[in-house]
Amino acid sequence: MIKIAVDAMGGDHAPKEQVLGAMKAVKEIDDIEITLYGDETSINQYLKPHDRIKIVQSEGTIDMGEKDPIRAIRSNRKSSMALALSSVRKEENDAIVSSGATQALIAGAHILVGRMKQMKRTAIAPVLPTASHKAFILLDSGGNLEIKPEYMVQQAHFASLYAKEILGVEQPKVGLINIGSEEGKGRDLDNEAYRLFKENPHIDFVGNVEPKEVLDPPCDVLISDGFTANIVMKTIEGTAKGMGKMLKQELKRGILGKVGLLLSAKNLQNFKRRMSPSEIGGAMIYGLKGVVIKAQGASKSEGFYNAIRQAAHVVRQDVIGKVSAVLESKSDES
């Protein structure tokens, strides 16, 4: 049995969507057991008892807008997030899924789960949709604002292995986010990273990728420093939101338009779902001793279910064990 800790109190729709997502997960996936961390009374409003779901009572919560995430974790050791993270360290659970505040989750994971010794920096890596029904990993989406190029290489190793084991890509390709496609474009950091990626025999490097290809990239992993990748992620989100708004404004114009909109309703729903984060699941935090998955704060039950399924899959494929082995052998080489 794969044991998954669910932080039931984090996110915009807690605990309802977390509980519904967990219920769907035990129904659909046979080899998992879930522990919900949170307020038992609130959880029981939504939970139908199930022999593979149990509850652990928590106290206090981590505020989504918390300015000092480390202090938030340290002073809320009995919060649902802290208890769930600690349970992974104690090996009571194999993975944790939370849609709580990102910075608090990263800080908490450092303190309560611990960093794997082979990776110098953690990274947060969402999986995003593309126009060609594939998906790509974007990293580092906010872990490290400034980073050494050699740590980016470690992160690319992790992402390549994740793409292979979890996304089923035979030979994952890595691209460097940059303002031009030719070698030599960008800042010193980008040029140094380019050189390291190009030299590395274990990374299938496609070179610089401009974000004007961001929803149809020629690779499975897009990498930059944490500031730039976070800007890319938020710009995708903002553009999708803005375009959705404009599309709605335009489509309802005129009588013919209104009828057209009605007939297209189902197709527009599918379009919306393809752009929605819930289809893809959560973002894994790379570089920890345990599996920590961040689900979107706005996740509904479907998104939360996908994040749980993803967590189970990462445990089942022993992604962390395999990454450790790869990084270990690399450091032997050098």
Add this chain to the structure above:
Amino acid sequence: MIKIAVDAMGGDHAPKEQVLGAMKAVKEIDDIEITLYGDETSINQYLKPHDRIKIVQSEGTIDMGEKDPIRAIRSNRKSSMALALSSVRKEENDAIVSSGATQALIAGAHILVGRMKQMKRTAIAPVLPTASHKAFILLDSGGNLEIKPEYMVQQAHFASLYAKEILGVEQPKVGLINIGSEEGKGRDLDNEAYRLFKENPHIDFVGNVEPKEVLDPPCDVLISDGFTANIVMKTIEGTAKGMGKMLKQELKRGILGKVGLLLSAKNLQNFKRRMSPSEIGGAMIYGLKGVVIKAQGASKSEGFYNAIRQAAHVVRQDVIGKVSAVLESKSDES
């Protein structure tokens, strides 16, 4: 009469769309005269003679993929771009519009038009659509990869004045692109820029703006360093392109969907036009002694016409003169 130089040979559809755009411009705008720089024979294939359009023959062209833009300009002094730029320096024209290679245009403008002494760095500033039928200025979209925060303040002055005089915004607001909205987010550069903007009594600063609001920003000017702003611009482009593709894939599914698509055709065209750069015009290069407007490489006649109209408007409002006066008085104060 406002005199405008048009580089007829730059861009994906030259000279046809440039010539058609110029013809529309003299028809719609009474107080302009246009000089087309390019190959007379090719231009005459599309040009209907007009007493306010003349042609100056050029020799050689600037390659769009040119790796060394400065050399490209220096060794092609008789190219359409170089001749058109020089005509502004010589005061034969008041402004130039080109859809040639961006880096060559920036380099050429430095060499052949010259930098205004009050501004330490040039910046390229496209005007982008928003979901609320307003527009915003994004800068610096690729001029300076790394920049000092005090130069960002000069650029924000320029953009504020442009927003007022050209976009008609009563009191333009400026936002700093960042990964979080709270003060203290981001890199050292962002924090230093934040402090300078906040202190400056002449800039109406709204604070940090996350790109998840990029098509509906709470301000008229969004600013960052040249690397970051270029990444934002290209991510908007890539997301719009990718979403357009997904939308097309989804909307044509099923019989009902196909009928719906047919009925929505006109509305979808309007939507596409709102997202298209041709609706807004070109990007002005700030910080030069003359008016230099970069139209998109893919511009069709409508986009080129808009860029010419914009150039005329910038001359008419004496934007450069007003910016010089403002920056002059600022430096007196300090």
